[in-house]
Amino acid sequence: MVHTIETSPELLTLMSETVQAAMQTPLEEKIIALGRCLGRGVRDETMVDAEFIYVRGLAEIExxxxxxxxxxxxxxxxxxxxxxxxxxxxxxxxxxxxxxxxxxxxxxxxxxxxxxxxxxxxxxxxxxxxxxxxxxxxxxxxxxxxxxxxxxxxxxxxxx
Missing domain, CATH: 1.10.10.10 (Winged helix-like DNA-binding domain superfamily/Winged helix DNA-binding domain)
Structure with missing residues (x-):
């Protein structure tokens, strides 16, 4: 998985935004949901754009x-x-x-x-x-x- 992320600028950006959003929330369920978005993006690169939107949306709410x-x-x-x-x-x-x-x-x-x-x-x-x-x-x-x-x-x- 790390090799996949390292070789894809889109996945690196998704990982960065996911980690940043997770660091800024006390909600455990939000942290886990963000991680799942990252995981789906890594498993299926055709979903990276959609997962960006979910990560950004989840980042906006508490x-x-x-x-x-x-x-x-x-x-x-x-x-x-x-x-x-x-x-x-x-x-x-x-x-x-x-x-x-x-x-x-x-x-x-x-x-x-x-x-x-x-x-x-x-x-x-x-x-x-x-x-x-x-x-x-x-x-x-x-x-x-x-x-x-x-x-x-x-x-x-x-x-x-």
Missing amino acids: ATEVKVMQVLDQPTGLTPEGYAEAHWPGWRRPEILSELPGFGAVLDASIARLTSAGMVKDDGIGRLPPDDGSDTEMWILTDFGKKCLSLLRAVTSNNP
């Missing part, structure tokens, strides 16, 4: 963002009677805060970091405002966000 992602991965709440849809299409701020009550002052920053990393998006854009006058933000995980969360969960499910 425990606070992971908690928000875990909430967004749950089924959304029921809409009030009379709505066309039975469930909200995404998570609104009040519902997120009911799941994470201590996040009032930091939720916007966490959502901004996750949005910047491509892990969440506002699926409420273009929707009519709800009858209750609340805003139309409907936060959901992107496919990339779901994959990053699954990388982190794979670690915790393998380590009881």
Whole structure:
């Protein structure tokens, strides 16, 4: 493996970014997930570019963002009677805060970091405002966000 990394500038860069991201986090599951990204890149050089993206995405988040992602991965709440849809299409701020009550002052920053990393998006854009006058933000995980969360969960499910 070392010989493979030494002979490939792309793998050297992937290794460097992986180690740097791992050194800057206290989250064990993130460190292991980062290492697995490096391992996949070494085993299959056609995946190096994709693994760069996963490493960079994982490097952007910490425990606070992971908690928000875990909430967004749950089924959304029921809409009030009379709505066309039975469930909200995404998570609104009040519902997120009911799941994470201590996040009032930091939720916007966490959502901004996750949005910047491509892990969440506002699926409420273009929707009519709800009858209750609340805003139309409907936060959901992107496919990339779901994959990053699954990388982190794979670690915790393998380590009881």
